[in-house]
Amino acid sequence: MTLRASANGIEIAYDTFGSPGGRPLLLIMGLGSQMIHWDEEFCGLLADRGHHVVRFDNRDIGESTHLHEAGVPAPGGDGQVPYLLDDMADDSAGLLDALGWDAAHVVGVSMGGMIAQSLAIRHPGRVRSLTSIMSTPSPQAAPPTDAAMAALMSPPSPDRETAIRRTLATWEVIGSPGYPLDRERLVRIAGLSYDRSYDPAGTARQLAAIISSGDRAPALKGLRVPALVMHGEDDQLVPLSGGIATAEAIPGARLVTFPGMGHDLPRALWPRFVDEIDALTASAGR
Structure with missing residues (x-):
């Protein structure tokens, strides 16, 4: 069941898995992707390890607040943008408040x-441990391949069927070459995402926030939080250099890389992801 919370001046849609007495675990999804991209089965695996899991829709996606009045940012991140990643981090902090999680x-x-x-930088006391997956401290640290950027920048879809077809085409480019593409799951998630909310302008505003938010590496060097960095060795959208840069910036971070993994979370690797996250949260809680 989708729940709603007021946070940082917007409304955030979220749901939960596991016992409220479990280790609190907040899952934050990527560009243009709704909370349902955190698969229910994957969330259940984390809950089975003793976590109280919350996944949510970022601003401008899914059933959370969309900033329609902000329009579509200029291509390339030129000009004023309606918000930055810091604002989205503050959304997450506000959700923690609404959940009653210190x-x-x-x-x-x-x-x-x-x-x-950004959440760990701006609100260090709110983050017990940090797991950064297929990410980067800045776009410059991990520029995408031409093919990945072309797939990401496909034009808005005029209807549901086209949206699903273009989603499949995108993941055929940026997905994991070492693992089979779960086309049935992708079709289901793409259709459900379209039905929940299809808003290409919202995704464009999120992308503008990424481009305009600068380099977090200097601030990450000041973190004192248990950290895990996981990255695919065959990621075309955020190449492995982004994961390496993240791990090098955060003192004591553990870097785990996966051959054959691209810019997705292959089902075959879910047990490994869960093992790594569980080991981190268990040790950070002691």
């Missing part, structure tokens, strides 16, 4: 990893 273990993927990094 602090949480935070896991972010892609743009969600950038938001998680």
Whole structure:
């Protein structure tokens, strides 16, 4: 069941898995991706390890507040943008307030990893541990390949069927070459995402926030938080250099890389991801 909370002046849609008495774990999703991209089965695996899991829609996506009045930012990040990743990090902090959590273990993927990094920088007391997956401290540290950028910048879809087809085409480019593409799951998630909310302008505003938010590496060097960095060795959208730069910036961070993994979370690797996250949150809680 989708729940709603007021946070940082907007409304955030979220849901939960596991016992409220478990280790609090906040999952932050990436660019243009709704909370349903955190698969229910994956969330259940984390809950089974003793976590109280919360996934949510970032601003401008899914059933959270969309800033329609802000319009579409100029291409390339030129000009004024309506918000930055810091504002999205403050959204996450506001959600923690609404949940009654003084602090949480935070896991972010892609743009969600950038938001998680910003959250740890801006609100260090709210982050018990930080897991950054296929992310980067700045776009300059991990520029995408031409093919990945072309797939990401496909034009808005005129209808549901086209949106699903273009989603499949995108993941065929940026997904994991070492693992089979779960087309059935992608079609289901793409259709459900379209039905929940299809807003290409919102994704454009999120992208503008990424481009305009600067380099977090200097601030990450000041963190004193248990940290895990996971990255695919065959990621075309955020190449491995982004994960390396993240791990090098955060003191004591553990870097784990996966051959054959691109810019997605292959089902075959879920047990490994869960093992790594569970080991981090368990040790950070002691």
